Amino acid sequence: MIDFRSDTVTKPTEKMRQAMANAEVGDDVYGDDPSVNRLESMAAERFGFDSALFTSSGTQANLLALMSHCERGDEYICGQQAHNYKFEGGGAAVLGSIQPQPLTNQDDGSILLSDIEAAIKPADFHFANTKLISLENTIGGKVLPMQYLAKAQELAFNRRLRIHLDGARVANAAVAQQCDISEITQYFDSVSICLSKGLCAPVGSLLLGDELLIRKARRWRKMLGGAMRQAGILAAAAHIALDEQVERLSCDHDNAKYLADQLNQLDEFEVDLAQVQTNMLFAAVSDKLDIGVVAAALQQQGILISAGKTLRLVTHADISRSDIDVFIKALKALL
Numbered sequence: 001m002i003d004f005r006s007d008t009v010t011k012p013t014e015k016m017r018q019a020m021a022n023a024e025v026g027d028d029v030y031g032d033d034p035s036v037n038r039l040e041s042m043a044a045e046r047f048g049f050d051s052a053l054f055t056s057s058g059t060q061a062n063l064l065a066l067m068s069h070c071e072r073g074d075e076y077i078c079g080q081q082a083h084n085y086k087f088e089g090g091g092a093a094v095l096g097s098i099q100p101q102p103l104t105n106q107d108d109g110s111i112l113l114s115d116i117e118a119a120i121k122p123a124d125f126h127f128a129n130t131k132l133i134s135l136e137n138t139i140g141g142k143v144l145p146m147q148y149l150a151k152a153q154e155l156a157f158n159r160r161l162r163i164h165l166d167g168a169r170v171a172n173a174a175v176a177q178q179c180d181i182s183e184i185t186q187y188f189d190s191v192s193i194c195l196s197k198g199l200c201a202p203v204g205s206l207l208l209g210d211e212l213l214i215r216k217a218r219r220w221r222k223m224l225g226g227a228m229r230q231a232g233i234l235a236a237a238a239h240i241a242l243d244e245q246v247e248r249l250s251c252d253h254d255n256a257k258y259l260a261d262q263l264n265q266l267d268e269f270e271v272d273l274a275q276v277q278t279n280m281l282f283a284a285v286s287d288k289l290d291i292g293v294v295a296a297a298l299q300q301q302g303i304l305i306s307a308g309k310t311l312r313l314v315t316h317a318d319i320s321r322s323d324i325d326v327f328i329k330a331l332k333a334l335l
């Protein structure tokens with residue numbers, strides 16, 4: 001199978017499977033799992049935070065962050081396209097009684113700082129209490145400019161808000177900018193990072209923050225049923241993801257550009273190359289083409305895409321340059 005639907009489909013590497021088989025484990029609810037403890041302390045140090053928490057998913061890491069920064073009746077400001085607004089089942093509202101205040105994402109993925117300023121509620125009992133700004137990087141495969149992050153942090157500081165990063169793909173952002181992940185995370189009070197996407201771990205995300213925030217998050221994680229026992233088996237693979245899979249992401253980024261170029265040579269597709277910054281591309285599909293039919297035919301040949309009016313394709317460790325050639329060839333034959 002050549003699977004362009006998402007980087008979540010990546011399988012654990014051979015080295016991860018070995019590490020999982022041999023992982024030293026204990027009961028993590030007692031704080032006894034050495035592999036989890038090693039992962040959390042390594043990540044906290046590497047990304048410049050007091051503490052880290054290993055979670056079962058990115059959705060859980062974001063929810064824990066929102067519930068630890070905000071209380072019932074508080075509000076977080078985020079993008080209309082934010083994963084933690086649009087794609088997480090409304091968890092903050094359902095489980096945290098926290099109101100989202102979504103704002104328009106600009107073409108580059110940012111939210112105008114003037115929009116954020118205007119959305120901060122005055123201290124008046126008519127309003128929810130604005131507590132938090134939540135950004136996402138990368139967002140739709142796009143990298144938020146470093147200068148923007150610095151200004152957003154300053155705004156949060158001046159307005160006495162906290163600032164969270166949904167950094168599910170922050171490693172992609174760092175590789176695209178040829179910087180260390182910590183150069184991005186330094187602007188935030190908390191960060192969530194997915195290890196199970198482009199970094200190939202089978203399961204798991206991390207939440208980073210100060211000691212108090214992570215203590216609260218640990219409590220919410222327990223309440224949500226997310227405290228795991230011999231989780232070191234998963235942490236062992238996650239550790240390798242951070243140690244060994246980050247630099248490789250540049251291949252995925254090169255492959256996404258290559259794929260975009262190939263698609264642009266076909267009349268039926270149009271990709272804005274300026275938007276192809278990491279491992280994701282969005283192609284406008286001609287009205288004349290029934291992409292659902294194309295997707296079904298490709299599937300017969302072992303190629304998976306998510307059919308849509310805008311076609312989202314994601315490159316990752318389990319897609320090679322020659323897989324892309326196979327895909328383009330199959331596509332041309334179908335057209």
Ligand SMILES: *Cc1c(COP(=O)(O)O)cnc(C)c1O
Nearest residue numbers: 057058059060083136166168194
């Ligand atoms: C995938 C993703 C998440 C959630 O991660 P899961 O592990 O799938 O729950 C959160 N934010 C962004 C931006 C993502 O892409």
